[in-house]
Amino acid sequence: MPGSSENPCSPDLPPETSKPNAPMIQLDGVSKKFGDLPAVCDTTFSIGRGETVGLVGSDGAGKTTLLRMVAGMILPSEGRIYVGGLDAVGQRARVKELIGYMPQRFGLYPDLSVRENLDFFMDIFSIYGQERVRRRQRYLGFSNLLPFEDRRAGDLSGGMKQKLGLACVLVHQPQLLILDEPTNGVDPVSRQEFWDILAQMHADGMTIFVSTAYLDEGEKCDRLMLMHNGRTLASGTPAQIQAGFGNLEEAMIHRILAADSTLAEEHFGN
Ligand SMILES: Nc1ncnc2c1ncn2[C@@H]1O[C@H](COP(=O)(O)OP(=O)(O)OP(=O)(O)O)[C@@H](O)[C@H]1O
Ligand SMILES: [Mg+2]
Numbered sequence: 001m002p003g004s005s006e007n008p009c010s011p012d013l014p015p016e017t018s019k020p021n022a023p024m025i026q027l028d029g030v031s032k033k034f035g036d037l038p039a040v041c042d043t044t045f046s047i048g049r050g051e052t053v054g055l056v057g058s059d060g061a062g063k064t065t066l067l068r069m070v071a072g073m074i075l076p077s078e079g080r081i082y083v084g085g086l087d088a089v090g091q092r093a094r095v096k097e098l099i100g101y102m103p104q105r106f107g108l109y110p111d112l113s114v115r116e117n118l119d120f121f122m123d124i125f126s127i128y129g130q131e132r133v134r135r136r137q138r139y140l141g142f143s144n145l146l147p148f149e150d151r152r153a154g155d156l157s158g159g160m161k162q163k164l165g166l167a168c169v170l171v172h173q174p175q176l177l178i179l180d181e182p183t184n185g186v187d188p189v190s191r192q193e194f195w196d197i198l199a200q201m202h203a204d205g206m207t208i209f210v211s212t213a214y215l216d217e218g219e220k221c222d223r224l225m226l227m228h229n230g231r232t233l234a235s236g237t238p239a240q241i242q243a244g245f246g247n248l249e250e251a252m253i254h255r256i257l258a259a260d261s262t263l264a265e266e267h268f269g270n
Helices: 063-070 092-098 114-124 129-142 158-170 188-203 238-242 248-268
Strands: 025-034 037-047 052-057 078-083 099-102 176-180 207-211 223-228 231-236
Touching: 025 063, 037 063, 037 078, 037 231, 052 063, 052 248, 063 078, 063 176, 063 207, 092 099, 099 158, 114 129, 114 158, 129 158, 158 176, 158 188, 188 207, 223 238, 223 248, 231 238, 231 248, 238 248
Parallel strands: 052 207, 052 223, 099 176, 176 207
Antiparallel strands: 025 037, 025 078, 223 231
């Protein structure tokens, strides 16, 4: 079994890095139910190393639930999830080291400064001394926040907060970034700036799995996964998904309406 369970009593094991030839994410028949509600249904999908994959779909489609399962925040009801070839459930602690996860509502400490928020995350990962100084320069520089390092996080603009959130989840130098609607409600210029940072990370080889409600952002991804009612309706490059339609939005709406009418026929025989 590829995902043999780790021994939590053996903290001295050498840190296991991911298996270099394995996909960064592999989902095999993954489902999640909340009570009777199937939030994610029988999803099989693979994301290669260095890919940027966008997760798009309707409200309540199951995007957050899927991302939370990959990030190890909740367990699947069925199926297996591998991150870098490691079992996301059985080897959860090691898998978490590979991942930088920015939830839909990322919590910064509003009364702490930009620098103090970043330092808080470096405390969690025991990054001290010269290395702490180096990473602070790198990630605050990367996100153009160095001039604002003494500003209270609560006084930052929406776009700056999101960039600080990104810097915080990067400090432990993950291999996989999982971002849940990171630019929601952010103005277009700041969204562009945020995606310029993602493009730079992509060029450096980072794997990025990002949900978004903005289809101009979807177009920037290598591949897209379209979800509706817990199911994957389509996956492929933006051009493949859009083929035969005027734009990505039309293609998505068409697929979602077609899925709804199929469901209605199954239920009511219309
Ligand atoms: N902890 C939970 N308990 C019960 N139901 C949940 C829970 N989390 C999510 N759900 C339900 O599961 C379904 C999928 O929710 P999810 O948040 O994953 O969708 P989403 O695609 O991220 O939606 P949005 O675009 O609004 O963020 C919804 O019907 C939601 O109400
Ligand atoms: Mg969501």
